[in-house]
Amino acid sequence: MRWATYVSPSDFTERVGLLNEGSLHGLRGNDSLIDILTSGTLAQAAEEAIADPFEVVPSGQASLRAPISRPPSIRDFMSFESHVVTSMRALGGDIHPGWYEAPVFYFTNPAATRGPHEEVPLAPGTSAFDYELEVAAVIGKRGSDLHPDQADDHIAGYTVLCDWSARDLQEREMTQSLGPAKGKDTATSLSGFLVTPDELEPFRRNKGFNLRMSAAVNGVAYSEGNLADIHWSFGEMLAYASRGTTLLPGDVIGSGTVGTGCILELARVHGSDRYPYLQAGDRVQLDIEKIGSIQVHMTQGPDVIPVCDRDKEFV
Structure with a gap:
């Protein structure tokens, strides 16, 4: 899997997305990638991103941030x-x-x-x-x-x-x-x-x-x-x-x-x-x-x- 943090073209907030077939499938909700890692639900999040994405953004059009925007260390x-x-x-x-x-x-x-x-x-x-x-x-x-x-x-x-x-x-x-x-x-x-x-x-x-x-x-x-x-x-x-x-x-x-x-x-x-x-x-x-x-x-x-x-x- 390939995960990203990107700026949503829909609401201009930072969202987590899964790369699938050349596009980012944005997750619903406001969880950061750290939140998902902490909860241990990365595999579940991937299923949700594919089945019911908030949006689908071609990767070449995505405004990418660092995957972990503010690491603990x-x-x-x-x-x-x-x-x-x-x-x-x-x-x-x-x-x-x-x-x-x-x-x-x-x-x-x-x-x-x-x-x-x-x-x-x-x-x-x-x-x-x-x-x-x-x-x-x-x-x-x-x-x-x-x-x-x-x-x-x-x-x-x-x-x-x-x-x-x-x-x-x-x-x-x-x-x-x-x-x-x-x-x-x-x-x-x-x-x-x-x-x-x-x-x-x-x-x-x-x-x-x-x-x-x-x-x-x-x-x-x-x-x-x-x-x-x-x-x-x-x-x-x-x-x-x-x-x-x-x-x-x-x-x-x-x-x-x-x-x-x-x-x-x-x-x-x-x-x-x-x-x-x-x-x-x-x-x-x-x-x-x-x-x-x-x-x-x-x-x-x-x-x-x-x-x-x-x-x-x-x-």
Whole structure:
């Protein structure tokens, strides 16, 4: 199944829809996708959407939002080894041995979640804005202290995730052994559909899925990788994320960037002249085979409001 949150052309409210034969079958009522996941009635909702839809909207005419418009939390991991190696070297370091001992993640800003076509502003004060090509799993049922072998049962589906990153701000704040924070919280984009695990199961390989991942800027191919190259499985990520706490329906778990999946890596290997950081007016497209795409226009962000002398250099 493929689920979406879209703006109804009938009443201009956000509704949940099931993709069926090229059209979104909108659900009656005002339940969000999180509400449906929490109640455990996804299969029942699918039957209702087909049998008695509120409306039927051709997918090409649907105004899509992020499937989970306001996740309870977003944890973003760092699970592709090649990305970790190259990006750490670009920042003047090396991969930490602890990366091989347990998956690591940071929390980002749920309020900054954006849909697949919503404009993304540059972070205030940045001159090194970057995309990150990732896949995300969305939690479908509560779980604590999950075992890696059973944790996949808590995944409702997958979507494309872009972790937009201000590299200069990120590097500055992480020298203080905290963050990333302002370097990351301007926006997190999700693709338009939540794809249920059964649709991807035929492509399972290694710890991931044999699915091509790619990115382009202004129509020029930039990144290319494969989801099968992931080092930490989603089961392992969920087990670690749930340790001593509770994962909730709608929580988003990002994989981290695929190898070559950001400008930071590409510029280090091939040079910043060939791969400059993003600017207002750029168009970025991220695709993951069988899952979806993000296609956004970059806009100028707000000016910096200085809070200290150090901030004045960005004005």
